[in-house]
Amino acid sequence: MLGTLLIATLLSAPAGPSDADALPGEYAWTVNDLHAGCVAPSTERGAIALHGDTLAAVHANSMEPFHWGHPLEHPPSGMDTWTTNRGGIVLARPDTGEVIALLEGELKVLTTRGNRMTQCNGPADVACNGTRIAVADRGNRRILLLDMTGANMGMYSSAGEHAFALPSGVALDEDSTLYITDEATHHVHCIEADGRHRWSVGGWGKAPGRFAEPAGIDVRDGVILVADRLNHRIQALHADTGRVIDWWGMHAIKPREGDGKIHYPEDVAFTEDGCVVAEPFERRVQGFTLGRPDKAKAPTGPVDSQSHFGPRMAVHGRALVVFEPELRAFHLLDLDREIPVHTTTFGEHGTGAGCVQLPVEMTLHGDGDDYTFTARDATDGRTHTWTLPMSTLERPGFHPDLAVLLQATAPDSTAPVWSPAHSSDTTDDGITATLQGDSTIAITRDGATTKPIGGHGIDHGTFWNPSELHIDSQRRILVLDHGNHRLQAFDLDGNWLMTFGTGRAYTPKNTPSMRRPTP
Amino acid sequence: MTSRLLIAIALLCTGCASSSNSGVKTHDGAYDVQWSLVDIDNIPVDEYFAVEATVTPTPTSMTIDAVMPSHRHGMLNDATMEQLNADTWVAHDMLFHMHGHWRFRFDVTDADGVVHRAEVDVDIE
Numbered sequence: 123m124l125g126t127l128l129i130a131t132l133l134s135a136p137a138g139p140s141d142a143d144a145l146p147g148e149y150a151w152t153v154n155d156l157h158a159g160c161v162a163p164s165t166e167r168g169a170i171a172l173h174g175d176t177l178a179a180v181h182a183n184s185m186e187p188f189h190w191g192h193p194l195e196h197p198p199s200g201m202d203t204w205t206t207n208r209g210g211i212v213l214a215r216p217d218t219g220e221v222i223a224l225l226e227g228e229l230k231v232l233t234t235r236g237n238r239m240t241q242c243n244g245p246a247d248v249a250c251n252g253t254r255i256a257v258a259d260r261g262n263r264r265i266l267l268l269d270m271t272g273a274n275m276g277m278y279s280s281a282g283e284h285a286f287a288l289p290s291g292v293a294l295d296e297d298s299t300l301y302i303t304d305e306a307t308h309h310v311h312c313i314e315a316d317g318r319h320r321w322s323v324g325g326w327g328k329a330p331g332r333f334a335e336p337a338g339i340d341v342r343d344g345v346i347l348v349a350d351r352l353n354h355r356i357q358a359l360h361a362d363t364g365r366v367i368d369w370w371g372m373h374a375i376k377p378r379e380g381d382g383k384i385h386y387p388e389d390v391a392f393t394e395d396g397c398v399v400a401e402p403f404e405r406r407v408q409g410f411t412l413g414r415p416d417k418a419k420a421p422t423g424p425v426d427s428q429s430h431f432g433p434r435m436a437v438h439g440r441a442l443v444v445f446e447p448e449l450r451a452f453h454l455l456d457l458d459r460e461i462p463v464h465t466t467t468f469g470e471h472g473t474g475a476g477c478v479q480l481p482v483e484m485t486l487h488g489d490g491d492d493y494t495f496t497a498r499d500a501t502d503g504r505t506h507t508w509t510l511p512m513s514t515l516e517r518p519g520f521h522p523d524l525a526v527l528l529q530a531t532a533p534d535s536t537a538p539v540w541s542p543a544h545s546s547d548t549t550d551d552g553i554t555a556t557l558q559g560d561s562t563i564a565i566t567r568d569g570a571t572t573k574p575i576g577g578h579g580i581d582h583g584t585f586w587n588p589s590e591l592h593i594d595s596q597r598r599i600l601v602l603d604h605g606n607h608r609l610q611a612f613d614l615d616g617n618w619l620m621t622f623g624t625g626r627a628y629t630p631k632n633t634p635s636m637r638r639p640t641p
Numbered sequence: 642m643t644s645r646l647l648i649a650i651a652l653l654c655t656g657c658a659s660s661s662n663s664g665v666k667t668h669d670g671a672y673d674v675q676w677s678l679v680d681i682d683n684i685p686v687d688e689y690f691a692v693e694a695t696v697t698p699t700p701t702s703m704t705i706d707a708v709m710p711s712h713r714h715g716m717l718n719d720a721t722m723e724q725l726n727a728d729t730w731v732a733h734d735m736l737f738h739m740h741g742h743w744r745f746r747f748d749v750t751d752a753d754g755v756v757h758r759a760e761v762d763v764d765i766e
Contacts, residue, residue: 462644474706476758528668528757529755529757529758530756530757531755628757
C-alpha cells in the first residue's frame with residue numbers, strides 16, 4: 123500500500139529529481155537458479171517466476187510452489203509467459219500458440235496457433251486487467267485483445283503510423299489502456315481503450331528514452347516500467363506522455379555480477395513494495411524496493427575484449443559466423459587455425475540492405491574457401507546475402523572489407539519469426555555431439571554415449587545457457603556458450619581444447635588453472 | 642570486392658576523388674551502374690554535392706548512399722533521390738562531412754523487390 127501511495131503521489135508532483143525516490147530502484151534481493159523469462163507480481167510473495175518445471179512465488183530467498191488449482195498438460199517452460207489477476211493466472215505458450223486462463227478455479231484454453239481472430243503465433247507476452255486479455259502476438263506482428271471468455275475484442279497491427287514489427291511486451295491498466303514494446307523498432311507505444319493512439323516513444327540508442335530491444339513492460343498508477351534488454355536497464359516512463367522519469371540497472375561488466383546490476387532483463391513487474399526483474403540470461407530474479415538507484419558505479423559500456431554473442435551461429439568449412447546483437451553485426455572467425463582468428467565484422471544497424479536486426483536463420487554455403495552467408499531478419503522477413511571470399515586472405519588478421527553484400531530480398535511479413543537451434547552435429551564417420559539439457563553435451567560413438575560433459579558454470583569446460591553446437595572441419599566440437607559471452611571447443615573425446623571469441627583465447631597451455639576467471 | 646578495389650585504384654590514379662562516367666557492376670553482376678558527379682570534378686568536403694547514376698538493365702528503383710567503413714558510420718543526412726528517366730537517378734544533398742575513406746553505395750531494386758548492391762571506394766584527402 124505504501125508503494126502504491128508513493129507512486130500515486132508521484133503523478134501529482136512535477137517531474138524532477140525527487141521523482142526517482144518514489145520509484146523502485148534500490149536493490150533488495152536476488153533469487154538464483156530461476157530460469158524464467160517472465161515475472162508477474164504476487165500479492166503476498168513478491169513475484170511469480172519459473173523454478174524447474176513449476177511456477178514459484180518468490181521473495182528474498184524463499185520459494186513456494188504457486189498453486190492455481192489445475193495441473194497443466196505440459197508443465198511451464200522457460201519459453202512461456204504469464205500474468206496474474208484476481209488470484210489466477212493467464213499463461214501464453216509460444217510453441218503452441220495457446221493462451222490459457224486459469225481464473226477462479228476454472229481452466230480455459232482461449233487460443234490456438236494460427237493467424238485468425240482468436241489465434242496466436244508465438245505469443246511473446248500477455249496482460250490481463252480482469253476484463254480484457256491483451257496478447258503480444260509476435261508472429262502475427264499484432265496485439266490481440268480478448269475478453270475473459272476468449273472472444274475477440276479487437277486487434278492492432280500499428281500504433282498510429284508505427285506498424286508493429288515484433289511486439290514483445292504488453293501491459294494493460296485498469297482503464298484498458300494498452301502499453302506495448304516492440305523489440306524490432308525499439309519503440310514503446312500507448313493506445314487508449316477506444317483505440318486512439320496516445321503516444322509512441324523510443325528508437326535505437328542508449329540515451330534515456332531510447333531503447334535497444336525493449337521487452338517486458340508493466341504499468342501501475344500512471345508509471346510504466348520497461349525492461350530495456352540490450353541496454354541492461356529498467357526505464358520508468360510517465361504513462362500519460364511516455365516521458366522518461368528515471369532509469370537504473372548498471373550493466374554487469376562480467377556475467378554473474380548482480381546486486382542490482384542488471385544483465386539482459388527480459389521482464390519487469392511491479393510488486394507491492396517495489397518491482398522484480400527477470401534475467402533469464404543470468405537465471406535469476408532480482409527485487410528492488412522504493413528508493414534511489416545507485417548509479418555511481420555504472421560503466422559506460424562493456425570493457426572486456428570478448429563479444430556479447432547472440433544465441434545463433436553458422437559453421438561451414440573454415441568459416442564461423444556469429445551475431446552480436448549490441449552491434450547489429452556479424453563476426454567472421456577463421457577456423458583454419460589452431461586458434462580461430464577474428465577475421466572481419468560486417469552488417470550494421472538500420473533497416474536497409476545489409477542491416478539485420480534479429481537474425482533467425484543463418485546459413486553458410488560454399489566450396490573451397492569462398493563462402494556465401496545468408497541471414498533472415500525476423501523484423502521484416504528479408505534475407506540478406508554476403509560473400510565471404512576467404513581464399514583471398516594472404517595472412518591471418520582483421521580484414522574489415524572482406525564481406526561483400528550481394529543482395530537483400532524484399533520484405534516478407536509472412537516469414538517465420540524464429541528458427542530452431544542447431545543443437546546436434548555428426549561427423550562423416552558417424553560420431554554425434556549433442557547439447558543436452560541446459561548445460562552439458564553428450565558424444566555418441568558406435569552406439570555408445572558418453573556421460574554428460576560440461577556442467578553448469580563459468581569455468582572453462584562448463585556452460586551457461588549454451589545455445590548451439592557444431593562440429594567443424596577439424597573435428598572440433600564448437601559450443602556457443604551464450605551465457606558466458608564466449609565460444610568453446612572440445613575434441614571428439616570431450617576434452618576441452620580452448621575458450622575463444624573475438625579477443626583473447628584460452629587454452630590448457632596458457633591457462634594453468636581451470637579455476638581461472640573466465641573472459 | 643574486386644570491382645570495389647579496381648574503382649578505388651582508378652580514382653586514386655586520376656586524382657583525388659574525382660570521376661566522370663565511371664562504371665561499376667553490382668556485386669552479383671546483375672546490373673551495370675554508370676555514375677558521375679554533377680557539375681563538379683572533385684568531391685568537396687563539408688559541401689553538398691550531387692551524384693547521377695544510370696542503371697542497365699532498367700531496374701525498378703535505386704538509392705545512393707555513402708558510408709565510412711572504418712568508422713562504421715555514414716553521412717549525417719539522407720540524400721534525396723530524383724528520378725530523371727526510366728533508368729537514371731540523381732542523388733541530391735550528398736555530404737561528406739570529413740576527410741578520409743568513403744564508400745558510395747548504389748542499391749538497385751529489381752521488380753521482385755530484391756536489392757542488388759554496387760560499391761565504389763573514394764579517398765577524400
